[in-house]
Amino acid sequence: MVAPTLLGGLLAAALVPFTHAAAGGRPDIKAAPFHPGRAFPASAPRTKTCAVKAGTNGSDDSAAILQAFHSCNNGGTVVLDKTYTICNPLDLTFLNAVDVALTGTVNFCDDIDHWLPRTFKYTFQISSSMWKFGGKDVNIYGNGVGTLNGNGQKWWDRFASNATLERPILFVTDDSLAHSLIYSHPPLMNSHPPHLESQERPLKKASKQWFNLIANSTDVLISDINIKVGSTSSNPAKNTDGWDTYRSDGIVIQNSVINNGDDCVSFKPNSTNIVVQNLVCNGSHGISVGSLGQYIGTFDVVENLYVYNTSMSNASDGARIKVWPGMDTPFQPNLSGGGGSGYVKNVTYDTFHNDNNDNAITIDQCYGQKNQTICNQYPVSFSRQSNMTISDIYFRNFDGTVSSKNDPRVGSLVCSSPSSMALITSQKCVNINASKINVKAPSGKNPQWLCVNLDTGDQELEISS
Numbered sequence: 001m002v003a004p005t006l007l008g009g010l011l012a013a014a015l016v017p018f019t020h021a022a023a024g025g026r027p028d029i030k031a032a033p034f035h036p037g038r039a040f041p042a043s044a045p046r047t048k049t050c051a052v053k054a055g056t057n058g059s060d061d062s063a064a065i066l067q068a069f070h071s072c073n074n075g076g077t078v079v080l081d082k083t084y085t086i087c088n089p090l091d092l093t094f095l096n097a098v099d100v101a102l103t104g105t106v107n108f109c110d111d112i113d114h115w116l117p118r119t120f121k122y123t124f125q126i127s128s129s130m131w132k133f134g135g136k137d138v139n140i141y142g143n144g145v146g147t148l149n150g151n152g153q154k155w156w157d158r159f160a161s162n163a164t165l166e167r168p169i170l171f172v173t174d175d176s177l178a179h180s181l182i183y184s185h186p187p188l189m190n191s192h193p194p195h196l197e198s199q200e201r202p203l204k205k206a207s208k209q210w211f212n213l214i215a216n217s218t219d220v221l222i223s224d225i226n227i228k229v230g231s232t233s234s235n236p237a238k239n240t241d242g243w244d245t246y247r248s249d250g251i252v253i254q255n256s257v258i259n260n261g262d263d264c265v266s267f268k269p270n271s272t273n274i275v276v277q278n279l280v281c282n283g284s285h286g287i288s289v290g291s292l293g294q295y296i297g298t299f300d301v302v303e304n305l306y307v308y309n310t311s312m313s314n315a316s317d318g319a320r321i322k323v324w325p326g327m328d329t330p331f332q333p334n335l336s337g338g339g340g341s342g343y344v345k346n347v348t349y350d351t352f353h354n355d356n357n358d359n360a361i362t363i364d365q366c367y368g369q370k371n372q373t374i375c376n377q378y379p380v381s382f383s384r385q386s387n388m389t390i391s392d393i394y395f396r397n398f399d400g401t402v403s404s405k406n407d408p409r410v411g412s413l414v415c416s417s418p419s420s421m422a423l424i425t426s427q428k429c430v431n432i433n434a435s436k437i438n439v440k441a442p443s444g445k446n447p448q449w450l451c452v453n454l455d456t457g458d459q460e461l462e463i464s465s
Helices: 062-072 153-159 372-380
Strands: 048-051 076-080 083-086 090-102 105-108 120-122 127-129 131-141 147-149 171-174 203-205 212-215 218-223 226-228 243-246 248-259 265-267 271-282 287-292 299-313 317-323 329-332 335-337 341-355 359-364 388-401 409-414 429-440 448-452
Touching: 048 062, 062 076, 062 083, 062 090, 212 218, 212 248, 243 248, 243 271, 265 271, 265 299, 271 287, 287 299, 287 341, 299 317, 317 341, 317 388, 341 359, 359 388, 359 429, 409 429
Parallel strands: 048 076, 076 090, 083 105, 090 131, 105 147, 131 171, 147 203, 171 212, 203 226, 212 243, 218 248, 226 248, 243 265, 248 271, 265 287, 271 299, 287 317, 299 341, 317 359, 341 388, 359 409, 388 429, 409 448
Antiparallel strands: 120 127, 329 335
C-alpha cells in the first residue's frame, strides 16, 4: 500500500521549528516521506505583527491574547514570546490567514472549580477544552522553546477520588478549513530518537486529559512536537492521549516524540485519509484505531490510514484496533458504550519497532467486555445487531521484543464472531494480513499469537520468529 489518497481537504496544522526557516520567518514543513495524496496549500506572506504583552504575577492574559488575534487576523502574525496565563476560555475558531509564533510559554490556571462551568463542551466521550483553534490558512510555530503547560497535577489528584471529573483537553483544532495550521517546535527531550534528525522540538506537557484533539478539520499537518507527562504525586496522569482525530480528513502527524500514559495516537470515529510517520512513543497504549461503535444509532468510519516508521516502548500495545461490542458495556466510571455500527477499512501499519510492549499487535473487537461468549452473541444478534466490521488490515515489518507480561505470547488478534455461526449476516473481521513479523518473547521461547475468529482472506499470516 502506498500513502492513501485523500477525499477532499481544507486545513493544515503543525507546530514547526523556526530553526528550519530563515530567521523570523515561517518554517517550510513538508509531509514526508508519505503524504495523504495532495500537497498542503502554501500560505501568503504576513504583513503585520501583533506582539502580546504578558501580565504580571500570573494574571489572566486571555483578553489580551484574544485582542491580538482579532487585530492580526486576515494577514498578520501573533507573537507569543513571553510567559502567559490563560484563566478564561478562548474561542479562536474565527481565524483566517494568520500565523502564530509561539516561542514563549502558555500556562493554564489550575483552579478546577473556576474552569468546570466555563470550558467548551463536546458530546463525544464527555470531553471539553479551555481554548480551541480553527479557521483557514493558520500556521502555529515555535523555535524549539515554545511550551504549552496544562498544569494538570491538581486535576489528576482530584480525578483519583472523582472518576467522572470532566478534565479539559490541552489543545483542540476544531472546524478548520482550507490551508495549513502548523504546530511546531517546543524543545526538550531526554531520549534522542534514532530515526529523527533533531532532538529539539516544541513541548506540550502536563495535560489534564488528552493532549490534542483534531475535530471537524481537513488538511492538518503536525510536525516536530514533544509531548511529556508525569505526575508528582501517587495519583497517575490518566487518559493522556497524544493525539485524537475525530470527524477529520487529510491529517499528517509526523516527526514527534510522545511520553505519555494512554494512546500515542488514536483515530476516533470518522477519521479518514491519515498518515502518521516517524513517531517515538513511550509508555502509551499504542497507536490505536478506536475505540469505535460506542454509541447506538451512530455510524463510525475509519478508513485509509498509513502508519509508518514507529518506535514504541513500554506500552500496553503497539499497533491496536479496538471496537465496542454490540451491547452496552460499562467499562470505566466515565467510559461505557457499545451497540454502534460502522467499519474500519484499509489500515496499514508498516515498519514498527517494539521494545517492552505487552502486545506487538492487538485487535479487540469487544472492547471493554471480557466475556467472549457475549462478544460472539451480540455482534450477530438480530435484535441488537452490530455492523462494526474490520477489513483489509495490513501489519508489515514488525520487529523487537515484547514485555514479559504475557510471555511467550507476543500479540492478540481477537474478532467477535466466528465465521461458522449460522446467524452471521456479514463477516465482522475480514482480510487481516500480517507479513514479515519478527517479534520475540523475552524468554527466548517461540513467540505465540492469540488468534480468535480471524479471517485472513486469501493470505496466511506470515509470522516469523
